[in-house]
Amino acid sequence: MDNIWFIAAFWMGLALLASLISIRLGISVALIEILVGVVVGNLHGPGQAPLLHTTEWTNFLAMLGSGVLTFLAGAEIDPASLKANLRASMTIGVVSFLLPFLGVWFFAQYVLHWPLHQAWIAGIALSTTSVAVVYAVMIEGGLGSTPLGKTLLAACFITDFGTVLALGVLFADFNLWLIVFVGVSAVLLWFMPRWTRFIITRLGATRVSEPEVKFLFLVLFFLGGLASTAKSEAVLPAYLLGLVVAGVFLRDKTLVHRMRSIAFAIFTPFYFIKAGLFVSLPALWSALGVIALLLAMKLATKYVGVWPLSRVFWMRSREANYTALLMSTGLTFGTISALFGLQNQIISQEQYSVLVTVVILSAFVPTLIAQKFFQPTLRTMNAWGRLYQRKVNGKSTAPPTIGK
Numbered sequence: 001m002d003n004i005w006f007i008a009a010f011w012m013g014l015a016l017l018a019s020l021i022s023i024r025l026g027i028s029v030a031l032i033e034i035l036v037g038v039v040v041g042n043l044h045g046p047g048q049a050p051l052l053h054t055t056e057w058t059n060f061l062a063m064l065g066s067g068v069l070t071f072l073a074g075a076e077i078d079p080a081s082l083k084a085n086l087r088a089s090m091t092i093g094v095v096s097f098l099l100p101f102l103g104v105w106f107f108a109q110y111v112l113h114w115p116l117h118q119a120w121i122a123g124i125a126l127s128t129t130s131v132a133v134v135y136a137v138m139i140e141g142g143l144g145s146t147p148l149g150k151t152l153l154a155a156c157f158i159t160d161f162g163t164v165l166a167l168g169v170l171f172a173d174f175n176l177w178l179i180v181f182v183g184v185s186a187v188l189l190w191f192m193p194r195w196t197r198f199i200i201t202r203l204g205a206t207r208v209s210e211p212e213v214k215f216l217f218l219v220l221f222f223l224g225g226l227a228s229t230a231k232s233e234a235v236l237p238a239y240l241l242g243l244v245v246a247g248v249f250l251r252d253k254t255l256v257h258r259m260r261s262i263a264f265a266i267f268t269p270f271y272f273i274k275a276g277l278f279v280s281l282p283a284l285w286s287a288l289g290v291i292a293l294l295l296a297m298k299l300a301t302k303y304v305g306v307w308p309l310s311r312v313f314w315m316r317s318r319e320a321n322y323t324a325l326l327m328s329t330g331l332t333f334g335t336i337s338a339l340f341g342l343q344n345q346i347i348s349q350e351q352y353s354v355l356v357t358v359v360i361l362s363a364f365v366p367t368l369i370a371q372k373f374f375q376p377t378l379r380t381m382n383a384w385g386r387l388y389q390r391k392v393n394g395k396s397t398a399p400p401t402i403g404k
Contacts, residue, residue, distance in 0.1 A: 004057075011058065014040060015269030027371060029264075030136040030272050031364050037276020038360075052277065058270055065271030066132060066332050067220060067238040068263040073135035074242025075249045075256055076144050077153050084389060085151040088313040092151075093158025095305040096327045101127035101166060103301035104294065112290065117171075118351060121341035124166050125355045126298040126362070129159040130331035131239065132271070133363050137326065137371065139260070142378060147385025148319065152326060157239060160333045164236050167337055171344070181230035185223060185237050189244045192219065196248045200255070213259060216245070233336050275331060275363070278356045287354050294358045299366060302328040314387050318374050325370035334359035 018036045022029035043051040054062075105123030108114040114122065134156050138144035144153070196212065203211045219241060224234030249256045284291065306327045310320035338355040341347040347355070 007055065007058070010052065011270060011273065014052075014273055018269070018273075028133070028137045028140055028367060030133055030268070031367055033269055033272035034276040034360060034364060037273040038279045038281070039276075040273075041277035041279065042281045052273075054274060054277065058274065061267055061270040062274040063234070063271075065263065065267035065269070067224060067234050068259070068267050069132045069135060069271070070235045070332065071216075071220060071238040071242040072256070072260055072263060073131040073153055074157065074239040075246045075259075076135065076138075077150055077157070077243060077246050079247050079250075084392075085147060085154065085385075087392065088309075088388065089151045089154035090158055092306055092309050092313075092323070092327065093155035094162065095309060096129055096155060096159040096302060097127050097162030097166075099305035100298055100301040101162070104297050107294070107297050111293075114351070118341070118347050120166075120170050121337060121347050122294070122351075122355060124163050124170075125334045125337040125341070125359060126294060126330065127159070127166075128163045128330045128333040128337070128359075129156045129302075129327050130329040130334070130363055131156045131160060132268075132332050133329045133367055134326050136264075136268070137367060141371075141375065143376070143381055146378060146381035147388065148315075148323075148376070148381040152323060155327060157243070159327070160239070161236075163333050163337065164233070167340065168232075171340070171346070175230065177226075177230040178232065181226045181232060184226060185240070188219060188223065189237075189240055192241060192244050193248055196245050200248070200252060210258070212255060213262075216241075216259070233333075235332055235336070275335065275360055278335070278353075279360055280353065283353055284357060287350070287357075290354055291357050291361070294354065295361050295365070298330070298358065298362055299328050314391055315384060316380070319376050319380065319384060322370050322374040322376055325366040325374065328366040329363050330359045331363040334362070 014036050015033065018032040019029055021027075021036075022032045025032075037052075040052045041050065101123040103123075104126045105119050108122040109116060109119035112119075131153070134152060135144070138149045138153065143149040196215070199212050199215050220238055223237035223241065227234045227237055303324045307320050307324040310323045311317075315323060335356055338347070338352050338359065341355075342349065342352040
């Protein structure tokens, strides 16, 4: 099937099917889209040709989906709330990166007998937390605006910043373009809040031509191009860009709702469905033991680090389990790290397939468990925020009732 319209219709038909299943089962549409990608990616048409395959334009839309989703995740973080909950998000985020990185690294090197650099790639790929998955789950559940939801998103950012930092330090490719990228990004990020407010104020936020949305996409594309040229990843400046304009978005909810609608309707289905296409079901059987061990190692190290800290920061057992499970997810930065290892000939194709499969399973398994068994209510997530502020400010000696 070479007709571009039929290909586009097929992808959007799968996205629609995923939405209907998601509504019916009450499971995040991101997870259903991944599962649909896994199923369709393992089906074959006449002549054993894959029923669904990627093209250059679907790869671009998927890349754009990850970038816009990461940008929106950063934009959802209320700067005041981030500052207020910084101790919890910083501590949880750092431990969420450090324990899985060290645990998977040593496990891959000393149990699986992978060479050092390959073990580093495994540790980095499986230390991530998926901002895309956590953000999608939060938005669908209506929990993204709660103090606990914002704390989780901030912790995700800190965890993934640790993975990017580790990838940069351990496998640094210092060049002139990297200096240009860092310098230009710093200048743009500094002025973005002022420029965005100026465009909204002078041009208005209700024009059909959507100049403010186009301006944000322009900066996203430009920084993504610089990151790619510097051999970095476009999702990092996307997240930082969302973070610096979050204050503007907080005062203009219409703008973030429009961008969210564009992202979830058009871009993110390509990203999540494509993520599922990486999983080869026949190949799973030959490496099933290794995949299960690495998945267990990631989930165990995340849980051991995050759950006790969540309790230390006055979460009930239900919210602590929910936090630990969502912090155990991985997708965007995990696949990016594995792909970096493959493209730079650090890991083999077989190791890449194993790591990507574990990453995708880590997006699906803990999120499904969290939503089905530990989904908190809006009331309890807001109540945690009030309790946290009272404890941090020393205004309460006894915890208030959060709910049954």
